[in-house]
Amino acid sequence: xxxxxxxxxxxxxxxxxxxxxxxxxxxxxxxxxxxxxxxxxxxxxxxxxxxxxxxxxxxxxxxxxxxxxxxxxxxxxxxxxxxxxxxxxxxxxxxxxxxxxxxxxxxxxxxxxxxxxxxxxxxxxxxxxxxxxxxxxxxxxxxxxxxxxxxxxxxxxxxxxxxxxxxxxxxxxxxxxxxxxxxxxxxxxxxxxxxxxxxxxxxxxxxxxxxxxxxxxxxxxxxxxxxxxxxxxxxxxxxxxxxxxxxxxxxxxxxxxxxxxxxxxxxxxxxxxxxxxxxxxxxxxx
Amino acid sequence: xxxxxxxxxxxxxxxxxxxxxxxxxxxxxxxxxxxxxxxxxxxxxxxxxxxxxxxxxxxxxxxxxxxxxxxxxxxxxxxxxxxxxxxxxxxxxxxxxxxxxxxxxxxxxxxxxxxxxxxxxxxxxxxxxxxxxxxxxxxxxxxxxxxxxxxxxxxxxxxxxxxxxxxxxxxxxxxxxxxxxxxxxxxxxxxxxxxxxxxxxxxxxxxxxxxxxxxxxxxxxxxxxxxxxxxxxxxxxxxxxxxxxxxxxxxxxxxxxxxxxx
Numbered sequence: 001x002x003x004x005x006x007x008x009x010x011x012x013x014x015x016x017x018x019x020x021x022x023x024x025x026x027x028x029x030x031x032x033x034x035x036x037x038x039x040x041x042x043x044x045x046x047x048x049x050x051x052x053x054x055x056x057x058x059x060x061x062x063x064x065x066x067x068x069x070x071x072x073x074x075x076x077x078x079x080x081x082x083x084x085x086x087x088x089x090x091x092x093x094x095x096x097x098x099x100x101x102x103x104x105x106x107x108x109x110x111x112x113x114x115x116x117x118x119x120x121x122x123x124x125x126x127x128x129x130x131x132x133x134x135x136x137x138x139x140x141x142x143x144x145x146x147x148x149x150x151x152x153x154x155x156x157x158x159x160x161x162x163x164x165x166x167x168x169x170x171x172x173x174x175x176x177x178x179x180x181x182x183x184x185x186x187x188x189x190x191x192x193x194x195x196x197x198x199x200x201x202x203x204x205x206x207x208x209x210x211x212x213x214x215x216x217x218x219x220x221x222x223x224x225x226x227x228x229x230x231x232x233x234x235x236x237x238x239x240x241x242x243x244x245x246x247x248x249x250x251x252x253x254x255x256x257x258x259x260x261x262x263x264x265x266x267x268x269x270x271x272x273x274x275x276x277x278x279x280x281x282x283x284x285x286x
Numbered sequence: 287x288x289x290x291x292x293x294x295x296x297x298x299x300x301x302x303x304x305x306x307x308x309x310x311x312x313x314x315x316x317x318x319x320x321x322x323x324x325x326x327x328x329x330x331x332x333x334x335x336x337x338x339x340x341x342x343x344x345x346x347x348x349x350x351x352x353x354x355x356x357x358x359x360x361x362x363x364x365x366x367x368x369x370x371x372x373x374x375x376x377x378x379x380x381x382x383x384x385x386x387x388x389x390x391x392x393x394x395x396x397x398x399x400x401x402x403x404x405x406x407x408x409x410x411x412x413x414x415x416x417x418x419x420x421x422x423x424x425x426x427x428x429x430x431x432x433x434x435x436x437x438x439x440x441x442x443x444x445x446x447x448x449x450x451x452x453x454x455x456x457x458x459x460x461x462x463x464x465x466x467x468x469x470x471x472x473x474x475x476x477x478x479x480x481x482x483x484x485x486x487x488x489x490x491x492x493x494x495x496x497x498x499x500x501x502x503x504x505x506x507x508x509x510x511x512x513x514x515x516x517x518x519x520x521x522x523x524x525x526x527x528x529x530x531x532x533x534x535x536x537x538x539x540x541x542x543x544x545x546x547x548x
Contacts, residue, residue, distance in 0.1 A: 182376045190391055190439065
């Protein structure tokens with residue numbers, strides 16, 4: 001029989017454990033460094049390969065541009081402004097349309113999703129129409145909006161709203177439907193009115209669904225705004241792209257694409273921060 | 287009418303059928319009668335899926351009986367009675383609310399002021415031994431602790447009738463025994479009537495004054511057993527009482543036939 005007083009076998013005594021921990025942490029750091037290094041290598045390889053093949057005329061830089069030309073284009077837009085005015089104004093116009101469309105579309109989607117999700121009859125009646133509306137390629141509506149609402153901001157906002165609404169609506173609706181039936185019964189027995197059940201059980205439990213949809217739908221709002229500008233506008237990044245396209249300026253198209261990507265990434269970062277704040281009750285996904 | 291002799295809960299020749307979404311009817315409960323006195327602890331056991339939970343849903347008013355009558359405190363059931371508390375089998379605490387907010391939910395729903403509700407919630411947390419966990423979220427607690435939150439959440443409304451639907455079935459054996467003792471303590475302080483649905487025969491005998499045994503589906507009453515074990519009981523010790531073993535053998539004899547049919 002072994003007794004607790006016995007000396008610990010080598011391998012699990014404190015000194016060895018500390019050393020094992022140090023070695024393990026060192027390995028973790030080395031691995032992280034390796035991942036970052038490889039990422040940079042991939043980037044250099046792709047951009048360098050592109051640049052090199054364009055310069056050696058393996059691909060035609062007139063059609064496919066090259067990283068240095070794209071960079072020059074962005075710098076030029078920044079310093080001298082675009083043909084439609086300063087670059088930041090263009091970014092701001094597109095961003096404004098996107099944000100307005102995103103806010104209106106998601107508010108409408110959340111509201112309709114919750115109302116229909118809580119009312120069986122309404123949802124049975126309208127679900128078929130929503131399915132139909134959802135199956136129409138909504139980008140086409142952009143043309144209608146340009147005709148009806150003109151070349152100004154309204155037509156782009158309308159297109160962004162339509163793009164966002166259905167995604168958010170579908171998720172809010174599903175989220176409401178998935179609200180745990182025991183939790184609802186529990187709230188009712190604890191004394192909650194129908195309204196209190198909606199605000200304190202149904203909406204919080206739908207929130208993770210809704211927030212997940214907001215991530216995707218910001219991208220959709222951006223697509224809506226840009227396509228709207230594409231179809232006819234006086235300002236914005238979409239117009240910048242269509243002007244560059246008209247002038248066979250491939251660098252311009254790529255440069256505008258990069259500007260859009262930066263905007264989208266920044267928005268995604270913000271939304272993630274909001275989401276983490278609102279869903280701090282959830283266990284961390286590990 | 288004599289208030290003190292009036293039963294807290296009365297089910298008179300109750301039957302209940304369900305219509306499924308595709309229009310098929312099933313009978314869950316057939317001609318079931320039961321009466322629970324004030325302050326009495328009643329357990330219902332029966333084979334799985336026989337309709338035990340259906341009886342509870344009818345007492346709360348979440349479900350209406352097809353025939354027969356359900357009375358609570360002498361009145362026919364009409365909607366959810368505020369004097370009723372319910373502890374569910376599943377985790378029904380709200381995961382997005384902290385433990386303290388969960389316990390305060392009942393008084394807040396019922397229109398109490400925030401400060402009064404939170405004061406009371408704090409004192410209930412102390413009674414279930416969770417006063418250090420008020421700011422935690424449910425997912426940070428163990429299953430037993432979440433059940434304590436559920437108990438505090440229910441008891442804070444001071445229910446005169448407490449309905450429990452296999453509340454401890456998801457817990458491990460040791461935690462379950464602790465929770466049973468905790469429940470007996472809370473009940474003796476609260477002095478309400480309890481209807482406790484379980485498939486665990488020993489749990490029913492250890493806790494209840496009377497055990498109702500149901501038949502396989504469509505369920506009806508098979509037999510009622512008086513549990514004449516002394517109170518206060520400690521559930522971990524009462525299991526070895528000779529009378530406990532005798533009763534559980536008798537009931538199991540009845541129940542086995544039904545489980546085999548089911």
